[in-house]
Amino acid sequence: MAKFKKTLPLVLPILLAFAGASLAYVFNEKNSIKVSKETQPGLELGKDYYIQISLVELASKPEGKSTWDKLGSAPDIYVEIKWRENIIFKSSVKSDTLIGVWSQTELDLQSLAMGDTTISPDDLIKGARVSAVEGESIALQVYDYDPLGANDLAGSVELVFSSLNIGKNKLNDLSPGLRRVEILVSEVSEG
Ligand SMILES: [Ca+2]
Numbered sequence: 001m002a003k004f005k006k007t008l009p010l011v012l013p014i015l016l017a018f019a020g021a022s023l024a025y026v027f028n029e030k031n032s033i034k035v036s037k038e039t040q041p042g043l044e045l046g047k048d049y050y051i052q053i054s055l056v057e058l059a060s061k062p063e064g065k066s067t068w069d070k071l072g073s074a075p076d077i078y079v080e081i082k083w084r085e086n087i088i089f090k091s092s093v094k095s096d097t098l099i100g101v102w103s104q105t106e107l108d109l110q111s112l113a114m115g116d117t118t119i120s121p122d123d124l125i126k127g128a129r130v131s132a133v134e135g136e137s138i139a140l141q142v143y144d145y146d147p148l149g150a151n152d153l154a155g156s157v158e159l160v161f162s163s164l165n166i167g168k169n170k171l172n173d174l175s176p177g178l179r180r181v182e183i184l185v186s187e188v189s190e191g
Contacts, residue, residue: 040165043132048188052127053079053091054168056142057099057180058154068144068154074098075144075154081128082139089128093145099180102126129188132161142178157181 043049056077062068068075077100081089094100130138137160143151155178157171164185171181 040167043161043164043166043185045132045134045161048129048131049166050127050129050184050186050188051081051089051138052184052186053081053089053102053140053181054184055099055101055180055182056178058142058144059177059179060098062144062152062154063176068152069096076146077154078143078145078151080141080143082141083128083130084136088130091126095145127184130161132164134162136161140181140183142181154178159183 056079058068058075058077062075074096075098076093076095077097078093079089079091079100080087091100091102094102128138137158139156139158141156142154144154145151155175157174157178159169159171164183166185166187169183169185171183173179174181
């Protein structure tokens with residue numbers, strides 16, 4: 001694997017920044033698997049957080065149907081995050097799979113802060129920014145994308161902020177069609 005030079009140019013092409021951030025995330029993710037949910041801090045109500053979808057696993061077939069796709073191919077998964085009755089995030093589509101994985105461009109906010117940049121983290125993070133207000137929740141709606149017809153709702157789950165933790169949140173057996181969801185919650189570091 002190529003190593004980054006010690007002295008990176010001050011102005012990196014955006015694409016390279018994305019690639020670097022993605023790699024950093026992959027390594028962070030591997031490390032964070034050891035951290036159990038119980039040891040992670042909960043959300044501080046009243047603060048802003050980023051919600052990112054890491055993984056969605058669907059059941060082998062949808063509820064009440066024999067196959068996901070008409071020709072027997074696996075579902076084409078995408079996720080919407082809904083908050084206060086608005087869709088605030090829509091993921092890319094992961095085609096023909098029962099397990100959709102989205103690599104996140106989790107920002108190394110420290111390195112971002114070191115450089116001269118006018119880019120807001122909001123512009124780079126592939127996720128939703130929410131305010132963790134007491135009693136409120138976000139809804140994750142998982143769809144099987146259909147290019148020709150209506151997208152089928154594969155499953156959905158509502159998560160109250162008080163039930164979420166900072167870091168990775170693993171959720172299992174949420175509904176008949178939805179076996180597993182992993183989301184990443186990160187603090188917004190700006191004042
Ligand atoms: Ca398909």
